[in-house]
Amino acid sequence: MDFNLTDDRQMLADTLNRFLTEQYPVEYRVNVAYEAPFHDAALWDQMVELGALYALAPEQAGGMGGSGFDIAVVFEALGRRLCPEPVLGALMASRLLAAAGADQEPLLTGACKYAVGISEIDAAYELDQVATVATGAGDAITLSGRKSTVYGGQVADVILVAAKQDDRLGVYAVQAAQANITGYGMMDGGGAAEVLLDNTPASLLIADAQEALQDAINAGILALCAEAVGVMDVTHTMTVDYLKQRKQFGIPIGKFQVLQHRAVDMLTEIEQARSITIKAAAELGGVEASKYASMAKNMIGRAARLIGEESIQMHGGIAMTWEYAVSHYAKRLIMLDAQLGDTDYHLSQVMKTYVA
Amino acid sequence: MDLSYSKDDLAFRDEVRAFLSEKLPKEISNAVRSGAELTKAMTEEWHAILNARGWLATIWPKEFGGPGWSPVQKHIFEEECCRAYAPRIVPFGLNMLGPVLQKFGSKAQQDHYLPRILDGTDWWCQGYSEPGAGSDLASLKTRADRDGDHWVINGQKTWTTLGQHADWIFCLCRTDPDAKKQEGISFILVDMATPGVEVRPIRLIEGGHEVNEVFFTDVRVPIGNLVGEENKGWTIAKYLLTHERTGIAGVGFSIQALEEVKALARKTRRGGRPLIEDPLFAARIAQAEIDLEAMKITNLRMLFKAQEQGAPGPETSLLKIKGTVIHQELKDLARRALGPVAAPFPGHVSEGNLMFGPEDTAHNAARYFNNRKTSIFGGSNEIQRNIVTKTMLEL
Numbered sequence: 001m002d003f004n005l006t007d008d009r010q011m012l013a014d015t016l017n018r019f020l021t022e023q024y025p026v027e028y029r030v031n032v033a034y035e036a037p038f039h040d041a042a043l044w045d046q047m048v049e050l051g052a053l054y055a056l057a058p059e060q061a062g063g064m065g066g067s068g069f070d071i072a073v074v075f076e077a078l079g080r081r082l083c084p085e086p087v088l089g090a091l092m093a094s095r096l097l098a099a100a101g102a103d104q105e106p107l108l109t110g111a112c113k114y115a116v117g118i119s120e121i122d123a124a125y126e127l128d129q130v131a132t133v134a135t136g137a138g139d140a141i142t143l144s145g146r147k148s149t150v151y152g153g154q155v156a157d158v159i160l161v162a163a164k165q166d167d168r169l170g171v172y173a174v175q176a177a178q179a180n181i182t183g184y185g186m187m188d189g190g191g192a193a194e195v196l197l198d199n200t201p202a203s204l205l206i207a208d209a210q211e212a213l214q215d216a217i218n219a220g221i222l223a224l225c226a227e228a229v230g231v232m233d234v235t236h237t238m239t240v241d242y243l244k245q246r247k248q249f250g251i252p253i254g255k256f257q258v259l260q261h262r263a264v265d266m267l268t269e270i271e272q273a274r275s276i277t278i279k280a281a282a283e284l285g286g287v288e289a290s291k292y293a294s295m296a297k298n299m300i301g302r303a304a305r306l307i308g309e310e311s312i313q314m315h316g317g318i319a320m321t322w323e324y325a326v327s328h329y330a331k332r333l334i335m336l337d338a339q340l341g342d343t344d345y346h347l348s349q350v351m352k353t354y355v356a
Numbered sequence: 357m358d359l360s361y362s363k364d365d366l367a368f369r370d371e372v373r374a375f376l377s378e379k380l381p382k383e384i385s386n387a388v389r390s391g392a393e394l395t396k397a398m399t400e401e402w403h404a405i406l407n408a409r410g411w412l413a414t415i416w417p418k419e420f421g422g423p424g425w426s427p428v429q430k431h432i433f434e435e436e437c438c439r440a441y442a443p444r445i446v447p448f449g450l451n452m453l454g455p456v457l458q459k460f461g462s463k464a465q466q467d468h469y470l471p472r473i474l475d476g477t478d479w480w481c482q483g484y485s486e487p488g489a490g491s492d493l494a495s496l497k498t499r500a501d502r503d504g505d506h507w508v509i510n511g512q513k514t515w516t517t518l519g520q521h522a523d524w525i526f527c528l529c530r531t532d533p534d535a536k537k538q539e540g541i542s543f544i545l546v547d548m549a550t551p552g553v554e555v556r557p558i559r560l561i562e563g564g565h566e567v568n569e570v571f572f573t574d575v576r577v578p579i580g581n582l583v584g585e586e587n588k589g590w591t592i593a594k595y596l597l598t599h600e601r602t603g604i605a606g607v608g609f610s611i612q613a614l615e616e617v618k619a620l621a622r623k624t625r626r627g628g629r630p631l632i633e634d635p636l637f638a639a640r641i642a643q644a645e646i647d648l649e650a651m652k653i654t655n656l657r658m659l660f661k662a663q664e665q666g667a668p669g670p671e672t673s674l675l676k677i678k679g680t681v682i683h684q685e686l687k688d689l690a691r692r693a694l695g696p697v698a699a700p701f702p703g704h705v706s707e708g709n710l711m712f713g714p715e716d717t718a719h720n721a722a723r724y725f726n727n728r729k730t731s732i733f734g735g736s737n738e739i740q741r742n743i744v745t746k747t748m749l750e751l
Contacts, residue, residue: 001365001428002358003660009357069357240749254751257742263749264741268674275653276646282359295646350642354618354632 003278009065009073015050016077024081026325033084033189033328039155044085048110052078052087057094061104066094068281071219072226079230082332084190086152088339089115091223092216093160096171099212100205115156116216117147117174117195124148125341127162127169127213132197134165134172134204141204143172143197151339153193154183160205161197162213171209172202188335189328215285218293220340222284225277225300228336232270232307235329239263239311242326246316259314266307273303294341294349301343308333359656361432369432376440379405385441391719393564394443396479396521402443403476413450413474420458420470427663431603431655438608446518449473449480452596453526456543460584460592469545483513483527483546483570484593491739493528494537494590498572500529500544502579507531507544509552509575515733519555519568522548527572532587543589545581552576562722563701597735604672605655605679606730610648613686617641620693631693640689647682654678670747673740680730680737691724698724 005013023043024032032040048054055070057063065071071091078087090107093114097104106112123129132145143163153159159174159181180196206212240263243254253259280296283289308330312319319326337343361369384398406412414430416422425433437444445451454473457466472478489496498511509529519525525546532540546553552575558567584592621632621641631637658675662668691698698721731737745751 001361001656001660003657005357240751243749243751252751254749257745260745260749260751261738261741263751264674264677264744267744267748268678271654271657271671271674272647272650272678275657276650278357278657279359279649279653282357292649295649298643299646299650347639347642347646348635350646351635351638354621354638354641 005069005073009069012051012055012065012070013073013077016047016052016074017080019047019050020077020081020083024083026082026328029082029084030189030322030328033082034185036185036191037155037183038084038185038189038191039086039152045110047083047085048108053090053094053108053110056087056091057098057104057108061094061098062108063094063104066098068219068222068284071223071284072277072281075223075226076230079227079332080234082189082231082328086113086115086155086191088220088223089113089150089152089156092116092220093158095216095219096160096205096209096212099209099215100171102205112157113152113155115150115153115159115193116220117150117153117159117161118213118217119148119150120146121148124338125345127210127217130162130164130169132161132163134163134170134202139203141172141202142199143174143202144199145197147195147197149192150195151190151192153181153195154191156193159195161195161202162209163197163202168208169210169213170204171206171212173205174200174202186335188331214290217340218280218284218289221293221297222277222280224336224339225273225280225296228300228304228333229270229274229277231329231332231336232266232273232304235307235311235326235333236263236266236270238326238329239266239314242315242318262310262314266310269303269306273300276300291350291353294346297341298343298346298350301337301346304333304337305343359653361428365428365432368429369436372433372436373440375409375411376436376442379409380440380442381405384443388441388443391723393566399443399446399521400476403445406445407474407476412445413454414445415451416454416458420454420466421474427659431659434603435608438612441612446479448482448517448522448526449478452482453480456526456583456592456596459595460543464580465545465583478523479518479521481516481519481522481525481548481570483516483525485515486512487514491736493593494541496528496530496541498527498529499533500527500531500542500577502531503576505579506576507579507581509544509546509572509577511572513570513572514558514567516555516568516570517566519548519570520557520565522555524548525553525570526583528589528593531589535587538590540587541589541593542586543583543592544577545583546572546575546577550575550577560726561728562725564722564726566726604734605651605675606683607648607652607655607679610651610679610683610686613683613690614641614645614648617644617686617689617693620690624693624695624697637689637693644682644685644689647678647685651675651678651682670743673735673743673747676734677731677737677740683730684727687724687727691721694720 052074054063055065055074058066093116107114134143136142156176161172161174163172179200181193183191183193185191244252246253276296276299280292283292311326312330315326318324410423413422418424486496500507500509527544527546528541529544530540531542552573554571556569557565622630624631626634658671697717702718702722
């Protein structure tokens with residue numbers, strides 16, 4: 001048993017944290033996160049050089065990591081600075097390319113940006129409800145349907161799309177230039193896209209992709225959980241600092257027990273969230289990966305909402321302002337619940353294990 | 357990062373498992389499983405079995421007869437004991453007074469008392485809380501006044517767990533009424549057979565007899581029964597509160613409780629199907645199970661930290677808060693899973709006639725009510741929040 005990070009991972013975490021602290025101060029981050037294309041190409045390249053993408057793939061795929069703990073380290077660092085760059089899409093695409101045995105070099109060098117299109121308007125989370133269809137074979141494959149909230153889709157070069165052909169759920173690669181893509185910024189910063197496919201040319205990546213998609217989703221869930229842990233940690237620290245500084249009735253408001261106990265409860269939930277994320281990281285790729293990913297996402301959803309809402313409430317009016325950083329942290333905490341399955345969806349996934 | 361036990365730890369776990377399956381008497385584990393109050397004889401029998409194996413004083417250092425286990429080994433032992441439904445060790449002599457004597461006691465006190473704790477000669481209880489001194493323990497009023505070679509003790513202790521079985525009590529007494537409240541307290545050992553000691557039972561919410569009031573009227577105790585320095589008892593009390601905190605999350609008991617809830621929800625039928633397939637109820641179970649899964653890891657993380665740093669940190673207060681809340685939630689679900697079948701008062705019905713058999717129903721509601729205590733004792737969850745506020749948040 002060992003809960004320390006390996007030296008390599010600690011170094012990666014330190015490097016990314018330092019880089020993001022220096023290059024992505026919150027004022028600058030807000031500019032990038034809310035102005036098209038919701039992405040900073042120069043910083044993206046630097047981040048890739050520091051190893052942020054290589055850490056996501058195993059050595060045999062040309063990367064330098066790929067385990068649950070590598071993923072967690074990268075995304076916790078991204079979360080601490082609310083980095084809006086499209087790393088989630090890169091991670092999930094990397095899992096799919098690995099399952100297909102496809103070349104990942106363009107992805108890992110950052111030269112080619114990937115997004116993954118699974119969600120649809122009427123199939124936000126459920127793979128078995130995917131309605132996008134693939135027709136044809138070989139060079140003549142086309143896709144029709146609509147992929148919704150494709151994270152990073154606004155700047156992607158390639159979109160990996162989940163679609164059905166004859167009831168087989170497959171993964172197909174679509175060149176962004178050939179699809180009808182509407183990019184937009186999101187409430188919590190960063191970008192996504194609606195991807196309209198209308199007999200759009202595509203190439204087959206994985207014919208029977210149920211397992212590969214589930215693995216990509218599990219990895220994505222882990223990434224979101226680790227990101228949330230980073231966001232929560234910083235949010236809580238800012239909140240406690242504020243309790244020490246802000247004076248009302250002649251004393252720091254942190255002297256009021258009603259606020260102290262709530263700050264402790266936030267800390268308890270953050271530690272619990274960190275624990276279940278560690279568990280999900282350890283199980284990623286294993287036979288129970290989906291179960292623990294669901295457990296983690298459920299707990300993160302509850303904890304993130306608590307931290308997000310309480311941090312606003314305990315700050316008071318200042319946290320309602322665009323200018324004050326906590327407002328942006330809180331938005332991320334609330335909105336990430338709806339990515340890759342929310343609190344209730346994942347609770348129901350755990351409940352399914354009870355039915356014989 | 358590595359969440360698995362080492363090879364040595366796994367071998368140790370197997371050793372503990374084998375020991376428990378061979379040596380833990382069925383009638384004792386059945387009693388634990390049923391939730392019934394254990395008899396004194398059962399507890400003493402189990403203590404003796406553990407002592408014969410050298411596994412009774414699990415937190416004592418080797419030099420005093422402990423097994424010299426690492427925090428992880430202690431955790432494994434506790435986990436396996438829960439898994440096998442072994443009784444909880446009565447902690448007052450073994451986990452509380454023992455370490456105090458080892459740190460603060462004289463050689464003579466160690467030589468006299470420690471072996472008697474191990475072999476069960478002396479059953480100890482704790483004289484801390486008073487009617488006016490609960491969370492604010494330092495405001496205690498029980499007095500010990502010097503009279504020649506004796507202390508003369510007057511006052512009242514309360515919530516004295518299993519005091520009805522005890523031979524001895526260790527007490528915090530005020531020995532300098534003029535000092536500031538933490539500074540005039542001493543730690544004194546009292547033979548319960550001394551004239552002037554009177555134990556009165558307190559009947560608990562569920563009807564059980566677990567705790568007592570202990571009254572002291574001119575109780576004369578030899579001055580040699582003082583542990584450590586006069587007026588330094590608060591240091592000892594604080595040491596005790598922070599000393600041994602592994603297992604404070606009660607994860608093993610929550611694992612038991614989760615199994616119980618699931619088993620009951622599979623047997624109970626509602627709307628023509630097992631209750632566990634009812635989405636509302638299953639959602640409650642699932643949420644508790646997720647919280648418990650996280651708590652298992654939180655517990656191991658703190659354990660690992662304790663092992664690395666040599667002592668547990670203030671994070672153990674977080675374990676206590678969350679661990680008790682999860683356990684109470686599961687006990688609540690167990691009661692709700694039975695529904696109206698949980699109603700009969702223990703002992704008022706012929707257990708053999710009940711729907712699921714006595715092991716499920718007889719003590720179910722009683723255990724729910726009894727376990728409301730866990731967020732109150734050992735420093736209430738509110739006091740734990742105060743501790744975290746000061747030590748971790750520095751507010």
